[in-house]
Amino acid sequence: MAVKLPRGFRAGATRAGIKPSGKPDLALLVSGLPAAWAYAATQNRAAAPSIHRGRRLYAAGGALRAVVVNAGNANCATGEQGVRDDARMAELAALRLALRPEEVLTASTGVIGVPLPLEKVEAGLPQIPLEPLADPFAEAILTTDLVPKVAEAEVAGAKVVGIAKGSGMIHPNMATMLAFVVTDAKVPQEALRAAWRGIVDRTFNQVTVDGDTSTNDLALLMANGASGEVPLEALFQAVEAVAQELARKIARDGEGATKLLVVRVRGAATEEEARRAARTVAGSALWKSALYGNDPNWGRILAALGNSGARFDPFRVRIALQGIPLYAGGVLPFDRQAASAAMRAEEVEVLVDLEEGEGEGVAWGCDLTEGYVQINALYTT
8 A cells, every 4th residue: 555655745766777677766755845854874984975965964954855866876985976976966856856956865775886877867867756655765765675664653633754775784873774754744953853863773773684884874854844833742752653663674674584583671771781782682693593593592692692781690681582581590491392483483572681770772683594695695796
């Protein structure tokens, strides 16, 4: 079922020929009104020109009207030509939409080190039909993803819609992820930006697939005010719910994955330590391999917790898997075959209690399979 965008937003996509597969690969997301916006981007020092340009626009503080995205080419590590090509892509989109280039954010995702085929971007942009639907845009931004990722919520007459891509090279700060969340609520830009950082930390920065952080990743929140003011607390709860659903979908669609891993940590000394502990377990290659093999090897969970930097006493920590207690300061008797059978679900939950304080956190990941190696062994060949 098609997902309708919030009031005042339109989107669309086309097949520009950037992806070798011939699938849709060039997309626009447009607001009919100037939008307040908040932005978080990769911390990778080899960041692409689109990220550097986005940061400059963000610091300038002006309103945003549109995003142009290409998939299949990261336009990263392409030298000064890549910087010029990124700026030109913004100019071309601005011409298509009768906007100023500084009102247009750029985003690219795909193979690193290959020049952007700007002639295909220029030819493709006029071919993009704009409609109040999220689905064509969601499909066009995919790379190794198996499914589009869209989520929505409503609050006090306003709507929130999120669109994301991400499947591999996924790890906090940010990941091979593009996420675009839009709402027709009216929000002061300062409030939007203050809230977005925490939402990103609790959702998108709690996803890990393979421990690699990419060069092109961003999470954007736009609010155009077309539906007027709403209670901000309720709005940001809705935005976080949408971001969390997208985060779960990214983890479930991890390259080669067969199941979603949810790690919940409570009883940490601080919330930050809880999130860090959860991320470390979700990112452990040893535990992810055990997850794939349906092996309830709780020792790998305990070892990952010990590597997280979170404070705890091994003689007090508790670990449960799919609701089955495995460890409580020492080995617990449990039915290994029953625990293994419980791990055969599409979603597997690990619950940890560090018994150090009130901090809680959750992270999302997936199992590690042969499929992940096959995808990445042949990515450019």
